[in-house]
Amino acid sequence: MARTVLIIHPGALGDILLALPAIRSIRNSFLRHDVVLLAQASAARLLLSCKEVDQIEFTEGSVLTSLTAGMNVYEEVPPWLLHCDLAIAWVNDVQGGLQATFSQFGIPHLVTSPHLREYLCTHQSERFLETITSIVSAPDTPWSLQLPPEVMVEADSRLVEVGISRVHPLIIIHPGSGSRYKCVAANRTADIVQWYRDRGTIPLIVGGPADVEQVAQLQQLCSDQLCVLQTFDLQLMAGIIARADLFIGHDSGLTHLAAALGVNTVALFGPTDPNRWAPRGRHVSVVTGTSCYCEGWDAVRACHEQPCLQIPLEQIIAACALACSH
Numbered sequence: 018m019a020r021t022v023l024i025i026h027p028g029a030l031g032d033i034l035l036a037l038p039a040i041r042s043i044r045n046s047f048l049r050h051d052v053v054l055l056a057q058a059s060a061a062r063l064l065l066s067c068k069e070v071d072q073i074e075f076t077e078g079s080v081l082t083s084l085t086a087g088m089n090v091y092e093e094v095p096p097w098l099l100h101c102d103l104a105i106a107w108v109n110d111v112q113g114g115l116q117a118t119f120s121q122f123g124i125p126h127l128v129t130s131p132h133l134r135e136y137l138c139t140h141q142s143e144r145f146l147e148t149i150t151s152i153v154s155a156p157d158t159p160w161s162l163q164l165p166p167e168v169m170v171e172a173d174s175r176l177v178e179v180g181i182s183r184v185h186p187l188i189i190i191h192p193g194s195g196s197r198y199k200c201v202a203a204n205r206t207a208d209i210v211q212w213y214r215d216r217g218t219i220p221l222i223v224g225g226p227a228d229v230e231q232v233a234q235l236q237q238l239c240s241d242q243l244c245v246l247q248t249f250d251l252q253l254m255a256g257i258i259a260r261a262d263l264f265i266g267h268d269s270g271l272t273h274l275a276a277a278l279g280v281n282t283v284a285l286f287g288p289t290d291p292n293r294w295a296p297r298g299r300h301v302s303v304v305t306g307t308s309c310y311c312e313g314w315d316a317v318r319a320c321h322e323q324p325c326l327q328i329p330l331e332q333i334i335a336a337c338a339l340a341c342s343h
Contacts, residue, residue: 019051021051021101024052025105025115028056038142038145038146039142039148052071056073061074069162080095104126131145168253169256185219187221188221189275192231201287204238221244221257223258264283267287276301281300283336284304
């Protein structure tokens with residue numbers, strides 16, 4: 018069996034994609050090793066199918082708990098751990114359980130969180146890279162996620178099922194995010210839908226398991242029936258997004274996914290700082306309202322006016338034109 022490098026990332030999809038340059042840099046520096054990613058199941062499966070990593074384990078299972086608790090928990094030690102030459106864990110290991118386990122196995126390790134104040138870079142992707150400067154020797158070369166052909170075939174089939182033809186540009190709008198406090202008002206999203214409809218393009222509305230409320234609210238506001246595709250299958254959603262000419266979304270995992278796939282992307286940001294969290298690329302346009310002055314998420318939740326998300330329609334449409342011009 019090949020020697021391995023273990024990467025532990027317990028974050029959600031968007032945060033994992035922000036770590037992708039660091040993951041690629043690690044892989045470039047350990048070309049003779051298999052990279053094992055321990056992460057959220059749907060995101061881990063996506064990166065495996067895109068050949069970004071070689072093996073996966075899931076944070077939803079018992080593996081992370083076992084690693085944190087110590088080697089005595091294992092009835093049978095996984096081969097990838099027995100053959101591990103380096104472990105990188107982007108976590109707050111407050112009790113030191115992970116470090117103790119790696120030490121017991123004699124595995125060199127880096128256990129740290131990119132959120133720590135010792136890291137000075139502003140953007141989160143650069144903070145992930147900053148954590149591994151002593152480990153990697155080959156920098157990342159940016160490129161888009163490459164989905165397997167069978168995923169694209171399935172995506173094309175689903176687009177046909179919901180009535181999407183390629184006669185007009187495919188505009189995808191994601192009205193939700195991980196938190197409703199990061200979303201523009203539903204009537205603004207409805208304005209975007211209507212603007213495209215008036216010009217002969219029917220946008221596709223997409224959503225995942227956390228977006229049922231936002232999609233339903235948008236459907237109530239739109240006078241004509243919407244073209245909606247909601248799926249819990251992240252790989253299928255990735256294939257559908259990859260076919261888009263333009264993706265419009267908030268600070269969400271799907272917006273980061275669109276950008277990672279190389280799709281022209283407009284990211285609507287409010288209380289979260291785009292200088293820290295926005296996806297990057299010439300094909301990405303970030304749009305915000307006025308600066309957010311809320312200190313902490315308790316203040317964000319208590320803010321009813323949300324001036325940071327009061328983004329004029331004209332500004333959003335101009336950003337869409339800019340994203341598509343690159």
